[in-house]
Amino acid sequence: MDTTMPPRRHNRFARPTDRERMDAGFDARLHADDVAFGARDAALLRAIDATGSLNAAAERLGRSYSRAHGRLDDLEAAFGPLVERTRGGASGGGTALTEDAYALLARFERLRAGYAAIAETTVAVLSGTVVDRDGELGTVETDAGVVRALVPPDADAVDVAVRADAVTxxxxxxxxxxxxxxARNRFEGTVERVESGDAVARVRVDVGADTALDALLTVDSVERLGLRVGHPVVASFKATATRATPTER
Structure with a gap:
């Protein structure tokens, strides 16, 4: 996860444009047209802000200049002007972020903070029995159905933890x-509850078990999918994002 500090200037926040939507996946991303802005893109903008140069930013991040330049072009085509370039002069020229870039970074941080705050406290636990193993992965029979997960080597009775940010x-x-x-784990269910914040919503799905599954979506995605209580959905999540621990007796 990117751990650099937020941008040090421009605390103004821009409202999303009509053409922009937020992705419903568990990684925090902002979409404009067909371009997704994620943590690697935020790191690139912050490195440009810190170094004053796209070339120096790419070097700091261990990326090639050509790839960084191409990615910046793609981002600007979707999100608008993000950098201002100057040539020559006493300072030798350089690259600086625009107000649009600072606003985009601020919106991305708000979205990521919303996901993190909810995900840290939202974990569904399905109890079951390991019936098959394939290396570190195992097949677990639970009340909700069969789950593929990372399983401990010496336990048959396990609790499978499913984080809300891993569910789509x-x-x-x-x-x-x-x-x-x-995402081989798939469950049909119905929406039991929708809790919406400013940017992120937590959707609880009844999958026929004692413990329901929670999923994190953006508020925009909830509206786009038309999610309401009683709405049928399919919940999916990857085996490698699902960890089982021995059941405490």
Whole structure:
């Protein structure tokens, strides 16, 4: 995770434009057109701000200049002007962030903070029995159904923890098949609760077990998917994002 400090100037926040939407996946990202702005992009802008040079920023991050330049062009085509370049002069020229760039960074940090604050306290626990193993991964039978997860080597009775930021929700008609995605854990259910904040919402899904699954989405994504109490959904999550621990007796 990017641990650099927030930008040191411009505390003004920009409202999202009509063409921008936030991604419903568990990674914090902002979308404009078909371009996703994520943690690597935020790190690039902050490095430019700190060094005053795209070339120096790329070097600091261990990236090639050509790839950093190409990525910046893609971001600017989607989000608008993000840097101002000057040439020559007493200072030798350089690159500085625009107000749009600072506003974009601020919006991204608000989104990521919203995800983190909820995800840290939202974990569903499904109890079950390991019925098969394939290296570190195992198949666990739970009340909700079969779950693939990282399992301990010497335990059969386990608790499977599923973090809310690892769960993706799909409309039933649009859900990819299990063979078409790496998120092999899939459960059909209905929306039990929707708790919306300023940017992030927590959606609780009844999957027919004692413990419901929670998922984190942006508020915009909740509206786009039309999620309401009683709405049918498909919840999916990756085995490698799911960890089982021995059940305490």
């Amino acid at each position: 929700l799909h409309a039933p008609d649009d859900a990819p098949s299990a063979d078409a995605t790496s």
